[in-house]
Amino acid sequence: MDPRSEVLLRQAELFQGPVMLAGLPADDLLGTLPKARGWSWHAGEQAALDARFPGRCDFGTTAPESEFIAAVLFLPKSRELTDYLLAALAARLPAGELFLVGEKRGGIERAAKQLAAFGKPRKLDSARHCQLWRVSIEQPPAAPDLESLAQRYRLELADGPLEVISLPGVFSHGRLDRGTALLLQQLDGLPGGHMLDFGCGAGVLGAVLKRRYPQSRLTMLDVDAFAAASSRLTLAANGLEADVMTADGIHGAPEGLSAIVSNPPFHQGVHTDYQASEDLLHEAVAHLQRGGELRLVANSFLKYPPLIERYLGPCRTLAEGDGFRIYSARHS
Structure with a gap:
C-alpha cells in the first residue's frame, strides 16, 4: 500500500461515503473504500486500476461527472496542476470536504496553503513521511477552464x-x-x-x-x-x-x-x-x-x-x- 493511502486510511471513517480519489496510486485503496471512485490522468496507473477495479476509475483531464460528497487530491508535482485540480474538485463540492495528501518531500506543507482559497485548511494527520490536510468548502469556485x-x-x-x-x-x-x-x-x-x-x-x-x-x-x-x-x-x-x-x-x-x-x-x-x-x-x-x-x-x-x-x-x-x-x- 502506498504510504499516502496508508495515511488516508488512518482516518478511514471520513471516506466511507461517495468520495472522489484524484490522482490515486495503483494500490488497493479502492478495494478498502468500496463507495469511492478514482480519477486518473496517468495511463499506466489507470490501466492497473481498471484491471483490478473495473469501471471505478475515470481517465482524463476533467473531473468525472459522477456524484461525490468529498474528494481527496493526491498531490502532483506541479503547483499549477495542483491549482487546477483543487479548483476542479472544489467547484463540485459546495459545502463539501476537500482533502489533500502528499509526501513531505513533495512539498505538501507548501501545497496545503493552496487550500486556503476555499476555506480554512487544517492538518489532520502526519505519518509515513506524509501529511493529510482538510478544508470545508466555504467559497466554491467556478469550474476552471483548462x-x-x-x-x-x-x-x-x-x-x-x-x-x-x-x-x-x-x-x-x-x-x-x-x-x-x-x-x-x-x-x-x-x-x-x-x-x-x-x-x-x-x-x-x-x-x-x-x-x-x-x-x-x-x-x-x-x-x-x-x-x-x-x-x-x-x-x-x-x-x-x-x-x-x-x-x-x-x-x-x-x-x-x-x-x-x-x-x-x-x-x-x-x-x-x-x-x-x-x-x-x-x-x-x-x-x-x-x-x-x-x-x-x-x-x-x-x-x-x-x-x-x-x-x-x-x-x-x-x-x-x-x-x-x-x-x-x-x-x-
Missing part, C-alpha cells in the same frame, strides 16, 4: 514559427527545454513512413516532424492525459494533424514504425525513474521496421549507448551540447 490556463509560446525555426501550447503539469511547462532544443537541430535524414514521437509532452517534436515530413504518418504518445491534450492543442494551433494517444510506455506504441524520435521521460513525481526510457531502448526494435531508426536525446551522464547497442544495433552520437547528447541507431 485551456484558459495554458501557456503559449512561439519558436522561431528555420522553416517558420511554431506555436506551442502547454497545459499545467506538462513537462517543461511554458518553455522549450534544452534537450528538445538540441534534438530539434538533428531531425534531418529520418526514414519516411510511420513516425512516433515518444513522450510527446506539449507536442514540440511531433509538430516539427509533421511539418518537415508531411507525407509521413505521425503518432504522438505520452503516459499523461494533460500532455496528450497539450499535443492536440499544439497541432491544431499549427494546422497539423497526427494520431495522439496515451499509453504506459513504448509497449503501447504501434509496430512497423519508420522512426521513433524521443526526449524520453525519466521523472515520476518527486522520484527519479528511468524505467520508461530503459523500456524504450529495450523494446524499440519490436516497433521499428527493418531500416527504421531510433533517435533520441539524453543527459550526457546516462550510459545509454551500451544499452542501445545491446538491444538495437550500432549507436552513433549525432551531436553533443549543454549537457545532452543525441543518439541514433537503426534496426538492421
Whole structure:
C-alpha cells in the first residue's frame, strides 16, 4: 500500500461515503473504500486500476461527472496542476470536504496553503513521511477552464514559427527545454513512413516532424492525459494533424514504425525513474521496421549507448551540447 493511502486510511471513517480519489496510486485503496471512485490522468496507473477495479476509475483531464460528497487530491508535482485540480474538485463540492495528501518531500506543507482559497485548511494527520490536510468548502469556485490556463509560446525555426501550447503539469511547462532544443537541430535524414514521437509532452517534436515530413504518418504518445491534450492543442494551433494517444510506455506504441524520435521521460513525481526510457531502448526494435531508426536525446551522464547497442544495433552520437547528447541507431 502506498504510504499516502496508508495515511488516508488512518482516518478511514471520513471516506466511507461517495468520495472522489484524484490522482490515486495503483494500490488497493479502492478495494478498502468500496463507495469511492478514482480519477486518473496517468495511463499506466489507470490501466492497473481498471484491471483490478473495473469501471471505478475515470481517465482524463476533467473531473468525472459522477456524484461525490468529498474528494481527496493526491498531490502532483506541479503547483499549477495542483491549482487546477483543487479548483476542479472544489467547484463540485459546495459545502463539501476537500482533502489533500502528499509526501513531505513533495512539498505538501507548501501545497496545503493552496487550500486556503476555499476555506480554512487544517492538518489532520502526519505519518509515513506524509501529511493529510482538510478544508470545508466555504467559497466554491467556478469550474476552471483548462485551456484558459495554458501557456503559449512561439519558436522561431528555420522553416517558420511554431506555436506551442502547454497545459499545467506538462513537462517543461511554458518553455522549450534544452534537450528538445538540441534534438530539434538533428531531425534531418529520418526514414519516411510511420513516425512516433515518444513522450510527446506539449507536442514540440511531433509538430516539427509533421511539418518537415508531411507525407509521413505521425503518432504522438505520452503516459499523461494533460500532455496528450497539450499535443492536440499544439497541432491544431499549427494546422497539423497526427494520431495522439496515451499509453504506459513504448509497449503501447504501434509496430512497423519508420522512426521513433524521443526526449524520453525519466521523472515520476518527486522520484527519479528511468524505467520508461530503459523500456524504450529495450523494446524499440519490436516497433521499428527493418531500416527504421531510433533517435533520441539524453543527459550526457546516462550510459545509454551500451544499452542501445545491446538491444538495437550500432549507436552513433549525432551531436553533443549543454549537457545532452543525441543518439541514433537503426534496426538492421
